[in-house]
Amino acid sequence: MEAASGTAPIENDTEARHPAVGPRPREIELNTADLSPTLHAEEDSFFHIPTLGDFFPDAILFEGTVFEFNRVQLVRLIVLAAVLIFMCIVASRAKLVPGRVQSAVELVIDFVNNNIIANTLGLKDGKRFAPMLITMFVFILSMNLAGVVPGLNLAGTSVIGLPLLMALWTFVTYVGAGIRKHGFLGYLRAETMPPGIPWPIYILLIPIELLQVVVIRWASLTIRLLANMVAGHMMIVVFIGMTHALLFSGDWLIAISPFAGAMAIGIYGFEIFVAALQAFIFTMLTAVYIQLATSDEH
Amino acid sequence: MILAEEDTVPGWRLLIPLPEEIVWSAIFLLIFAGVFMKFVLPRMNAVLDERSEKIEGGIRHAEQVQEQADQLRNDQEQELAAARQEAAAIREKARADGQKIVDEARARAEAENERVLSAGRQQLNAERVAASTELRGEVGNLASDLASKIVGESLTDDERSRRVIDRFLDDLESSQTTTR
Numbered sequence: 001m002e003a004a005s006g007t008a009p010i011e012n013d014t015e016a017r018h019p020a021v022g023p024r025p026r027e028i029e030l031n032t033a034d035l036s037p038t039l040h041a042e043e044d045s046f047f048h049i050p051t052l053g054d055f056f057p058d059a060i061l062f063e064g065t066v067f068e069f070n071r072v073q074l075v076r077l078i079v080l081a082a083v084l085i086f087m088c089i090v091a092s093r094a095k096l097v098p099g100r101v102q103s104a105v106e107l108v109i110d111f112v113n114n115n116i117i118a119n120t121l122g123l124k125d126g127k128r129f130a131p132m133l134i135t136m137f138v139f140i141l142s143m144n145l146a147g148v149v150p151g152l153n154l155a156g157t158s159v160i161g162l163p164l165l166m167a168l169w170t171f172v173t174y175v176g177a178g179i180r181k182h183g184f185l186g187y188l189r190a191e192t193m194p195p196g197i198p199w200p201i202y203i204l205l206i207p208i209e210l211l212q213v214v215v216i217r218w219a220s221l222t223i224r225l226l227a228n229m230v231a232g233h234m235m236i237v238v239f240i241g242m243t244h245a246l247l248f249s250g251d252w253l254i255a256i257s258p259f260a261g262a263m264a265i266g267i268y269g270f271e272i273f274v275a276a277l278q279a280f281i282f283t284m285l286t287a288v289y290i291q292l293a294t295s296d297e298h
Numbered sequence: 299m300i301l302a303e304e305d306t307v308p309g310w311r312l313l314i315p316l317p318e319e320i321v322w323s324a325i326f327l328l329i330f331a332g333v334f335m336k337f338v339l340p341r342m343n344a345v346l347d348e349r350s351e352k353i354e355g356g357i358r359h360a361e362q363v364q365e366q367a368d369q370l371r372n373d374q375e376q377e378l379a380a381a382r383q384e385a386a387a388i389r390e391k392a393r394a395d396g397q398k399i400v401d402e403a404r405a406r407a408e409a410e411n412e413r414v415l416s417a418g419r420q421q422l423n424a425e426r427v428a429a430s431t432e433l434r435g436e437v438g439n440l441a442s443d444l445a446s447k448i449v450g451e452s453l454t455d456d457e458r459s460r461r462v463i464d465r466f467l468d469d470l471e472s473s474q475t476t477t478r
Contacts (some may be wrong), residue, residue: 067322169327
C-alpha cells in the first residue's frame with residue numbers, strides 16, 4: 001500500500017493536468033469518456049488502484065538483509081501466532097465430550113480425513129500422510145483467509161514463498177513415497193511408463209510424464225494457489241476502492257456506488273469461498289499425487 | 299496509469315521468489331508444521347481415537363446385551379411353549395381320566411342296578427311263591443272248612459278233599475288270570 005501511494009501522486013498529477021489544458025468546456029460536457037480521467041484526477045488522494053506493488057511492500061525490519069521483514073511477513077506472523085495459539089489451547093483442553101470450539105476444530109480434521117484422504121489414499125493407507133495433509137489444509141486455509149480479514153487485507157499465500165515451499169513439500173513427499181515403495185528406477189518406470197501402451201508412444205510419453213512429475217505438478221500447485229490469491233486481492237481492492245471513490249465523487253456517480261458496494265460484498269464472500277476451495281484443491285491434489293506415486297498400477 | 303505503475307513492479311516478479319521471502323516462509327512453515335504435527339494433531343487424534351473406541355465399545359456392549367436379551371427371550375418362549383404343551387397334555391389326560399371314571403361309575407351303577415333289580419325280582423318271586431303256597435294252604439283249609447260246614451259231612455277223605463280243593467283253586471286262579 002505504501003509503495004503504491006508513494007508513486008501514485010506523481011502519475012495522477014500528470015494526468016490531472018491533461019483535462020485542464022486539453023478539451024474546451026463544451027467538449028468536456030459532451031464527452032463522457034473524459035469523465036474517467038477527471039475521476040482519477042479528483043480521487044487521486046483516496047482511490048487506491050491496486051498494483052502488484054501491494055505484494056512487495058517496503059521493509060519494516062532488517063532492510064537489505066536476508067531477514068528483511070515486510071508487511072507480508074507481518075501478516076503471516078500474526079496469522080501464524082493466532083492460529084497456533086488457538087489450536088494449542090483447543091488441543092490442550094481437548095476432552096472426550098467436545099465443546100463447541102473443539103467440535104469445530106474436529107470438524108476440520110474430519111473434513112480432511114473423510115473428504116480428501118478417504119477418497120484418494122483410503123483411510124488406512126492415508127494414515128501415514130494424514131498429519132501432513134491436515135497441517136497443509138489448515139495452514140493454507142488460515143493463510144488464505146488472512147486476505148479477507150480487515151486490517152490484514154493480504155493473503156499469506158499471495159506471495160510466492162509459501163505456495164512454492166508447500167508445493168515443494170508435496171513434491172518431496174510424493175517422490176519419497178514413490179521411491180520407498182518402488183525403488184528409484186521402479187518409481188520412474190511406474191510414473192513415466194503406464195502399462196498397456198504400444199512402445200512407440202513411450203518416446204513421446206516418457207519426456208512428458210517425466211516433466212510432469214519433476215516440474216509441472218509442483219509448479220502448477222504453486223501458481224494455482226498464488227494466482228488465485230493475487231487475483232482475489234486485486235478484485236477486492238478494486239471493488240472496495242471503486243465503491244469508495246464513487247461514494248465520495250460528489251457527483252451523480254454516487255447513485256452507482258450502492259451497486260459497486262454490493263459487488264464488493266459479493267466479491268468478499270466469494271473470496272472466503274475461494275480461500276477454502278484453494279486450500280481444499282491444494283490438499284486434494286497433494287493426496288492424489290501421493291496416491292499416484294504409491295499405487296501399484298495406474 | 300495502471301500500465302505505468304506496472305512498470306515499477308513488473309508482473310513476472312510475482313513468480314520470482316526473493317531470498318528473504320523464502321527464508322521467512324520456511325521459518326513460518328517449519329514452526330507451523332512442527333507445532334501442529336508434534337503437539338496439536340497427536341492430542342486431537344488421541345481424543346478422537348479414544349472417543350471412537352468408546353463408541354465402538356459401547357456399540358459392541360449394546361450388541362452383546364441385545365444378543366443376551368434375544369437369547370433369554372428365545373429361552374423363555376421355548377419354555378412357555380413347552381409349558382403350554384404340557385398343560386394341554388395334562389388337560390387332555392384329565393379329560394380322558396374323567397371320562398374313564400365316569401364310564402366306570404356308570405358301568406358300576408348299571409351293574410349295581412341290574413343286581414339290585416334282579417335281587418328284588420328274585421325276592422319278589424320267592425315272596426310271591428311263598429305267599430301263594432301259604433295262601434293256597436290257608437284258602438284250602440278255609441274252603442274245606444266252609445265246604446264241610448255247608449255239606450255237613452266231613453271231608454275226611456284227604457285224597458278226595460285235596461283234589462276238590464286243587465280244582466277249586468285252579469278255577470280261582472284261572473278266573474283270576476282272565477279277569478286281570
